[in-house]
Amino acid sequence: MAHTEIQRSPQRPQVVIVGGGFGGLRAARALANQPVDVLLVDRNNYHLFQPLLYQVATAGLAADEIAHPLRAILRGQDNLRFRLAEVSGLDLTQRRLFTATGEIRYDYLILAVGGVTHTFGIPSVAQHGLGLKTLEDAQRIRSHLLRQFEHAAHETDEARRRELLTFVVVGGGPSGVEMAGAIGELVHMAVQRDYPNLRLEEVRVILLEAGGALLPALDATLGQAAVSALRQKGVEVRFGAAVTAYDGHRIQLKDQPDLPAATVVWAAGVRAHPLLDALGCCQDRLGRAQVQPSLQLEGHPEVFVIGDAAAALDAQGKLLPMVAPVAMQQGEHAARNVLRVLDGQAGLPFTYRDPGMMATIGRNQAVAQIGSLRLRGFLAWLAWLGVHILQLIGFRNRLLVLVDWAWQYISYDRAVRLIDADAAPAGIMDAEINGSRG
Amino acid sequence: MAHTEIQRSPQRPQVVIVGGGFGGLRAARALANQPVDVLLVDRNNYHLFQPLLYQVATAGLAADEIAHPLRAILRGQDNLRFRLAEVSGLDLTQRRLFTATGEIRYDYLILAVGGVTHTFGIPSVAQHGLGLKTLEDAQRIRSHLLRQFEHAAHETDEARRRELLTFVVVGGGPSGVEMAGAIGELVHMAVQRDYPNLRLEEVRVILLEAGGALLPALDATLGQAAVSALRQKGVEVRFGAAVTAYDGHRIQLKDQPDLPAATVVWAAGVRAHPLLDALGCCQDRLGRAQVQPSLQLEGHPEVFVIGDAAAALDAQGKLLPMVAPVAMQQGEHAARNVLRVLDGQAGLPFTYRDPGMMATIGRNQAVAQIGSLRLRGFLAWLAWLGVHILQLIGFRNRLLVLVDWAWQYISYDRAVRLIDADAAPAGIMDAEINGSRG
Numbered sequence: 001m002a003h004t005e006i007q008r009s010p011q012r013p014q015v016v017i018v019g020g021g022f023g024g025l026r027a028a029r030a031l032a033n034q035p036v037d038v039l040l041v042d043r044n045n046y047h048l049f050q051p052l053l054y055q056v057a058t059a060g061l062a063a064d065e066i067a068h069p070l071r072a073i074l075r076g077q078d079n080l081r082f083r084l085a086e087v088s089g090l091d092l093t094q095r096r097l098f099t100a101t102g103e104i105r106y107d108y109l110i111l112a113v114g115g116v117t118h119t120f121g122i123p124s125v126a127q128h129g130l131g132l133k134t135l136e137d138a139q140r141i142r143s144h145l146l147r148q149f150e151h152a153a154h155e156t157d158e159a160r161r162r163e164l165l166t167f168v169v170v171g172g173g174p175s176g177v178e179m180a181g182a183i184g185e186l187v188h189m190a191v192q193r194d195y196p197n198l199r200l201e202e203v204r205v206i207l208l209e210a211g212g213a214l215l216p217a218l219d220a221t222l223g224q225a226a227v228s229a230l231r232q233k234g235v236e237v238r239f240g241a242a243v244t245a246y247d248g249h250r251i252q253l254k255d256q257p258d259l260p261a262a263t264v265v266w267a268a269g270v271r272a273h274p275l276l277d278a279l280g281c282c283q284d285r286l287g288r289a290q291v292q293p294s295l296q297l298e299g300h301p302e303v304f305v306i307g308d309a310a311a312a313l314d315a316q317g318k319l320l321p322m323v324a325p326v327a328m329q330q331g332e333h334a335a336r337n338v339l340r341v342l343d344g345q346a347g348l349p350f351t352y353r354d355p356g357m358m359a360t361i362g363r364n365q366a367v368a369q370i371g372s373l374r375l376r377g378f379l380a381w382l383a384w385l386g387v388h389i390l391q392l393i394g395f396r397n398r399l400l401v402l403v404d405w406a407w408q409y410i411s412y413d414r415a416v417r418l419i420d421a422d423a424a425p426a427g428i429m430d431a432e433i434n435g436s437r438g
Numbered sequence: 439m440a441h442t443e444i445q446r447s448p449q450r451p452q453v454v455i456v457g458g459g460f461g462g463l464r465a466a467r468a469l470a471n472q473p474v475d476v477l478l479v480d481r482n483n484y485h486l487f488q489p490l491l492y493q494v495a496t497a498g499l500a501a502d503e504i505a506h507p508l509r510a511i512l513r514g515q516d517n518l519r520f521r522l523a524e525v526s527g528l529d530l531t532q533r534r535l536f537t538a539t540g541e542i543r544y545d546y547l548i549l550a551v552g553g554v555t556h557t558f559g560i561p562s563v564a565q566h567g568l569g570l571k572t573l574e575d576a577q578r579i580r581s582h583l584l585r586q587f588e589h590a591a592h593e594t595d596e597a598r599r600r601e602l603l604t605f606v607v608v609g610g611g612p613s614g615v616e617m618a619g620a621i622g623e624l625v626h627m628a629v630q631r632d633y634p635n636l637r638l639e640e641v642r643v644i645l646l647e648a649g650g651a652l653l654p655a656l657d658a659t660l661g662q663a664a665v666s667a668l669r670q671k672g673v674e675v676r677f678g679a680a681v682t683a684y685d686g687h688r689i690q691l692k693d694q695p696d697l698p699a700a701t702v703v704w705a706a707g708v709r710a711h712p713l714l715d716a717l718g719c720c721q722d723r724l725g726r727a728q729v730q731p732s733l734q735l736e737g738h739p740e741v742f743v744i745g746d747a748a749a750a751l752d753a754q755g756k757l758l759p760m761v762a763p764v765a766m767q768q769g770e771h772a773a774r775n776v777l778r779v780l781d782g783q784a785g786l787p788f789t790y791r792d793p794g795m796m797a798t799i800g801r802n803q804a805v806a807q808i809g810s811l812r813l814r815g816f817l818a819w820l821a822w823l824g825v826h827i828l829q830l831i832g833f834r835n836r837l838l839v840l841v842d843w844a845w846q847y848i849s850y851d852r853a854v855r856l857i858d859a860d861a862a863p864a865g866i867m868d869a870e871i872n873g874s875r876g
Contacts, residue, residue: 037549045584045857064500067853073634081635084588084857101592135615136860146483150522152541194509197519396845396853401840407834415834419483419522422862 008359014067014099014104015338018087020047020070022324023307024112026331030075034339041097043086043102044135045069051324052401053132054175056139057265058182059414065400067135068393087113092300108302108338111289112331115308115322117428118269118286128248129226129266131428132175139263145186146199148262150419153195159260165203167262168251170243171268172209172216175361177226178268180207181361184233186414190313194417205234206325207257208241208251210268215367215392217321218371222367223407225376229361233387243268246273248426254340266428270322272309282317294347295334301341306330314352320380330403450517453776454535456713458485458508459597460762461745462550464769466638470515472777479535479542481524483507487830489762490839491570492613495579495703496620497852503838505573506831518805525551527716530738532647538817546740546776547728551714553746553760556707556724558841565805566686567704569866570577570613579703580854581861583624588857591633594641597698603641604699608681609706610647610654615664616644616704619799622671622853632855643672644697646679646689646862648706653805655759656795660805663814667799681706686864704866708760710747710808711782722749732785733772739779752790763793798822801847 013036017024019388020042031038043046046067055061074080090109097104116341117131130141131287145167152164167187169180184205191198207214207230214237215231217222227237243264245252251259272287282290288311289297297303297313306312307327320326330350337347358380366380375383385405392398407415455462458480469476478490484505493499512518523537523685528547535542555569568579590602600711605625618788622643645652645668652668652675655662667677680692681702689697710725714779720728720736726749727735733750735741744750745765751759758764768788775785794808796818804818813821830836845853 020775044859045588045855062500062502064854064856067856069632072851072855083592084585101589136858147522148482151539155453193513194507233560381642394853396841399841403834403837403841413510415832416502417483417510418502418505420574421482422860424860 013107014039014105014343015108015110016041017110018042018097019112019114019309020044021050021112021114021307021327023114023327023331023334024110025070025073026328027112027306027335028074028077028080030335031338032054033080036079036108036338036342037255038077038080039083039104039106040070040072040074040080041083041085041087041099043084045071045082045084047073047230047393048135049397050133051388051391053135053138054179054182056135056138056416057132057179058145059142059416059418060182060186060408061401061404062416063135063139065397065404066392069349069398073393087275090275092279092297092303092423095302106302108341109304110331110334110338111305111309112307112310112327113273113302114327115270115272116274117266119266119428120269122243122245124245124247125264126241126428128246128426128429129170129264131266131427132174132179133270139420140423140426143419144263144426145183146190146417146419147193149187149190149198152202154196159279162202162204163249163260164262165198166206166259167204167263167265168208168259168261168410169265169267171266172207172210172211172214172237172239173267174215174217174357176207176209176267177214177230177359177361180205180237180264181230181233184230184235188234188416189414191413193413203411204236206236206238206261208243208253209237209239210242212239215352215359218359218367218369219374222369222374222376223292226359226361229365229367229376233362233365259285263426271310271365276305276309286311292347293349294337295350296337296347301347304334304337306334312350320352323357326352328383329353353361355421356382358387385412451545451780452477452543453546453548454479454542455536455548455550456480456633457550457552457745457747458482459488459550459745459765460553461552461765461769462548462770463511464766465548465550465744465773466515468519468770468773472517474546474776474780475490476515476518477521477542477544478508478512478518479521479523479525479537480508481522481850483509483520483522485511485831486573487835488507488571488576489826489829491573491576492617492620493618493822494573494576495570496583496624497580497854498620498624498858499839499842500847500854501573501577501807503835503842504830511720511831518598525713528713530717530735530741537811542592544740546779547560547742548769548772548776549714549741549743549747550765551711551747552703552765553708554712555704556709557704558707560681560683562683562685563681563702563704564866566684566864567608567702567866569704570617570862571708576861577594577858578861578864581857582701582785583621584628584855584857584866587625587628587633587636590636590640600640600642600700601687603636604644604697605642605701605703606644606646606699607703607705608646608698609704610645610649610652610675610677611705612653612795614645614647614705615652615668615797615799617703618673618675619668619671621703622668623800626672627850627852631851636850639686644674644676644748646676646681646697648678650677653797656797656805656807657812660812660814663805664797664799667803667805667814671800671803681779701864708746713742714747724749730785731787732775733768733788734775735786736820739785742772742775744772750788758790761795763789767791789817796825
């Protein structure tokens with residue numbers, strides 16, 4: 001195939017944005033009607049609404065309901081083109097990116113490549129666990145969870161059946177809490193309705209946290225509320241449980257007996273996308289690029305790194321969390337700074353306006369911390385629903401998610417209980433770009 | 439894993455139904471509240487509404503909207519169990535089926551394993567073409583179609599770009615006609631909106647038919663109406679075009695010049711599932727089991743074969759078509775005959791009540807033949823919509839399909855334009871059970 005660089009106006013600088021997640025998309029939009037050509041590169045042709053991935057993984061929502069084609073989102077923007085490609089490397093000196101279908105040159109670069117599941121160098125977990133960063137991950141978890149029930153339904157060995165029916169989530173942050181709550185609801189519903197021969201007392205959903213609290217980023221009272229809510233839903237919560245190995249059948253824990261389980265969802269860590277390693281400098285322990293307050297790379301004022309890929313500090317010198325609001329605000333800020341640099345001005349420092357954090361534990365249960373406000377229970381759950389519906393992109397996706405949520409609420413059912421015959425077995429690929437398998 | 443046969447009441451005969459498609463599902467339901475234990479075996483955990491597969495393949499509907507969990511459908515039926523397994527062989531003498539997770543014994547067997555794509559011994563088509571029998575097939579086609587546009591968008595070689603933008607459907611039956619019409623709508627919409635740099639005149643959608651007419655099972659006037667409707671939508675229709683080979687780039691045709699095309703959807707043939715080959719007898723040229731008028735296998739009154747897997751004759755000695763209504767009516771009939779045989783009576787001969795046939799060519803265009811009635815255009819299209827919505831299983835699926843169709847109608851858009859990074863490349867697997875990849 002003869003591929004060349006995409007056509008561009010010779011007189012306008014080319015801003016290349018790598019990654020169409022929350023940060024990259026905001027940056028692209030902020031550059032509309034500006035005197036630059038924008039090229040958005042992603043290895044997927046869609047924007048993924050990651051906060052609802054766990055609902056796809058637990059058969060509550062369909063994959064298409066939380067993914068929206070990037071070309072559809074950016075249709076109206078005349079100075080923008082999209083390229084479906086995975087960036088495999090970069091050359092800061094020559095200002096170019098490498099892809100399987102040719103090089104891409106840039107004048108300004110915004111790296112918004114996001115994060116990948118991080119197993120902290122436990123290869124057995126990477127081999128047998130399940131990550132939750134991509135749409136493929138979520139669909140793989142869904143098929144895996146449902147397969148365990150199908151296997152258990154005709155398994156006569158009790159020990160093996162209990163192993164099949166033990167679902168472990170590792171990590172007490174928002175992802176782990178939401179995942180554990182949702183698995184709890186799925187399995188109790190599924191067992192009671194779809195598998196009348198299985199016994200509910202053989203099913204266990206366990207949330208393992210190495211530290212001493214859930215949701216450590218939130219107020220301690222909310223973390224305790226999350227523990228109570230999970231336990232009410234039948235989820236066992238264990239603290240001080242550090243996973244050291246997993247062979248697909250037994251979890252090994254530090255200073256605790258082994259735990260037999262056919263399912264381990266790893267929500268205990270995220271690191272920056274491995275493309276950052278190609279920078280050859282200035283990475284923190286999670287692989288993130290250490291950026292200047294203006295989000296620029298030192299020595300490369302034409303390169304910006306944002307979102308989960310960046311180790312940016314707030315005004316107090318504290319690392320900003322790897323969450324969507326940081327990425328979105330940084331995307332807009334990086335776009336503004338590109339225009340400033342283009343005008344011969346220095347980039348302005350980024351300041352984060354924290355909109356608060358929330359996590360849902362399932363039906364009628366959530367916790368939220370917005371400024372000095374602390375919410376829990378039904379009210380927090382309603383707030384969570386509203387915020388997530390509003391943040392989804394596209395009228396169709398909002399409507400379908402609403403329909404599915406209403407359906408679940410009324411029927412106590414999870415509709416998308418489909419096993420994909422092509423779904424790959426468990427295993428976490430630690431090389432992903434903007435939420436896609438590498 | 440220690441697996442055993444599923445528990446069953448010793449005093450009640452076990453009826454095993456292989457395949458949860460239209461025929462198997464009807465048979466299972468018809469045996470509710472009867473003095474038998476029913477075991478439904480399928481390699482998928484869902485019933486697939488195959489008539490709308492082409493809409494999943496062309497980004498109009500999501501996969502979950504046309505698939506419904508079998509356990510959910512059959513929840514209320516006390517004498518029924520489900521087993522997720524692929525049947526790899528059978529032993530008529532010992533009355534048992536083989537699966538990867540153990541044997542299954544039966545007293546009565548209803549084989550409803552359906553059909554697979556049939557490439558008539560053209561291995562290059564099997565290797566590079568795309569079939570449309572399973573949910574995975576449909577999602578693979580969707581990703582493949584969208585990828586061609588992404589590649590074409592930055593392809594500077596005109597010949598290669600035209601090859602990428604040539605979409606060929608082979609087969610002038612209902613599947614081929616519907617697929618060609620839907621691809622025509624998708625590509626014209628997509629090019630105009632999402633790929634402003636591509637030129638519409640470089641895009642071709644071609645329907646190849648080896649014979650001299652479309653929809654040969656219908657009245658000739660309806661076939662001609664389909665040709666006109668397709669041509670109005672920009673689809674080229676070619677008759678007398680017999681494909682002899684395809685290497686992924688060029689289609690070779692008998693007595694016609696080669697046709698460069700990066701996409702070939704093969705809708706030209708279906709044969710019975712290869713499990714039928716294990717019968718070791720009485721197959722017709724499409725691999726179907728030649729059954730008695732009662733749908734029983736000669737010499738094995740305890741074995742029934744229905745739907746696409748059966749070569750059943752009507753009262754006039756004509757082979758019944760491989761369509762859903764035949765399978766559904768045969769499913770009910772086989773269930774009735776099982777109960778008769780159980781009572782010591784002979785099976786009754788099956789008679790087919792033809793409800794008519796219809797095919798849609800896209801927006802506002804369909805043809806239908808119901809008894810002596812011939813419909814075309816908008817009225818036929820409305821009839822088609824109504825029939826398909828009503829036949830879908832489950833309130834949620836009906837509602838979501840309605841939402842998506844209304845959305846498409848209003849917006850001239852196809853919402854599910856997502857490329858699955860994990861989607862396998864083109865290629866037809868000729869070993870499938872009840873619509874699933876083998």
